[in-house]
Amino acid sequence: MKNFKRQEILSVGIDIGTSTTQLIFSKIILENLASSFNIARIAIIGKDIMYRSKVYFTPLTLDDRIDLENVIEIIDYEYKNAKIDKKDIAIGAVIITGETARRANANEVLHKLSGYAGDFVVATAGPDLESIISGKGAGTDKISKDMNAVVANIDIGGGTSNLAVFDHGEAITAGCMDIGGRLIKLDETKEIIYINEKIKKIIENENLNISIGKQADEKEISKLAKIMVRQIEAAVGVCPKDQYYNMMLTGKDMPLKKPIQYITFSGGVADVVYHQHDNEDVFKYQDIGVILAHEIKHSIIFKELHVMEPEETIRATVVGAGSHTADISGSTIEYDESILPIKNIPVVKIPTDLNKEKIDFDKELAKRIEWFRIDGKQQKIAVSFEGTPSPSFKQVEAYAEQLISGMKEVINSKHPIIILVENDMAKALGQTIRRMLGRKYPMICIDSVKAGEGDYIDVGNPIAGGVVLPVIVKTLVFQ
Incomplete structure (x- = not known):
């Protein structure tokens, strides 16, 4: 024990989200910072991502459960591709996030997958924890620390938007809203095949021409997306809360203890926020994610706050799970x-x-x-x-x-x-x-x-x- 100077251990992060499933493998470096005459003082001095999996669409069964067999196939393939054996993993996290956390078999899936992350595994789907993990994975906590500022990250996925606020690097507020790119789904012909229940209420109240069985109309969905974005604007304090705000909260409200100075976006929708292309097919993912990203880009958030691009966008949650939970x-x-x-x-x-x-x-x-x-x-x-x-x-x-x-x-x-x-x-x-x-x-x-x-x-x-x-x-x- 006295001779211990440095050790490298392997960590895995597995994120099964509303839209996507992915893995990362990280090398975590431990070092004894004490002199040879003192009690050992071990610290984490480095976290390096060694391998990033492909980004997969989360497989679901016909009855809207997580397709465990297909998920395991994906994970087995990526372990093999990374040339990593399960027994070599020291620590790790398996998290089920967004709407996927509400599937009937979510806990069963976590139990079955725990062996893929060593003896030590976080298996959780808590939306507030997910917010912190994605904020750290995006690198927003580091931006906050380096700039001595209050910085928020909004991780926008398929089913939810997770908000985490950091002050001088420390998380001070976290929360979640049921706002995401796959709350309306389309088939290959752009016919609407699914609408989230909360979204149905907004559509009804606003008399929008959006319903299951109809062709998706870009103008009508843009009107809906503006309302969804208004809830995010209210959450970060740049506009008043309206009649839909409390309904769109996943859990409790997230009061801002300090005004937000800077903001970052992560998640699948964020990739489009930062890198939109002219004349792209707004329904290419068979959902409303591209339109939602477009409305975010043109929201008052970009006028009232300093928007920065983080280190990670679509991979923020899985990077946080693999490198920043332990x-x-x-x-x-x-x-x-x-x-x-x-x-x-x-x-x-x-x-x-x-x-x-x-x-x-x-x-x-x-x-x-x-x-x-x-x-x-x-x-x-x-x-x-x-x-x-x-x-x-x-x-x-x-x-x-x-x-x-x-x-x-x-x-x-x-x-x-x-x-x-x-x-x-x-x-x-x-x-x-x-x-x-x-x-x-x-x-x-x-x-x-x-x-x-x-x-x-x-x-x-x-x-x-x-x-x-x-x-x-x-x-x-x-x-």
Whole structure:
């Protein structure tokens, strides 16, 4: 472990979206930044994309389910083409996004595909998380950090538009709207064969000449697209919200804490926003994506905000999934390897004001843990708190006593103790809890990880010679 200097691990990202399915393979480089006389301090110093798959149309069955057999064929082919074996993948993410996440067999597909991303896999379709992943994959967080500015990314796909806002590189707002290029579908003759239910309501209210069985009319669909774009304009704060705004939200509203200064677009529709061609067939993809892109290009967003082109457009979500979902823990940690990997564990956050001066939070922690009792049964949870930099032995003991007292129901239910500390104190805290509970009690105590109320975490198998653990904090809801 002392000799550990650098390690390269393989990561995969698999995105099954409303319109497209694609993969990327990335090389993630870990390095020990500490001198030979210090405790190991492992950091991710590089993330390089090694291989990008073709972009496939997401295969669906006649009854509108995900065609699992065809999806597996695509993935197997791309693994073979990339000359990568499944067992060589250390970490990864499989995500089902957009309207595809609402297919009846979405969870079954995630379960079947988990083996393609190693033992450590994110399998989620949360729209807010997808927004952050695509924003990072587009490189919008880096633009925000480099420019010290508030920058939004809008990832517009086939079924949804995902908004993520970054301030100085940190995600501050995320949300999703049911606006996308395939909410109306056509056949080869340009006859309309599908209209999304929300879109049907707008068509009816606005008396637009658009219906299933009719030939697609560019002028009528442009009127509809203008209304769809108005909802995006309202979301980024350049126009008032109208009567359709709340209806088009996928989940909760996304209040802007600060005015947006710059904006980027990603997703399949974004490719057309940035690279439109004169006299192109607006229905060449058998949907309304090209017309939607055209209306975005001529919207007030381009007049009111500084529009920038990101590093990635159509591949933003899969690049984010493969390269930007995983982080690593600190190097002074305590864990039982037998309970790893763990996935989808909800986080209970101890408020910062309760662990600053006076360490006295057991009752508040117990109350919050009660939120995760289902049908009288206590669920597994992870406890997150800030902790103290360079704590004394007495402070560590006080933290351990309060955690054990507050987690009484978790311990009575024989669930492992999972603790995330922001400050560097996990090893001492973990060893103290072991001394109090007994060496055999299963636990994970890791530091250098920041997670909040409403987050979920995945923790993978040890890497870098067992010094660190890969961690994904899945922020599903931004308050």
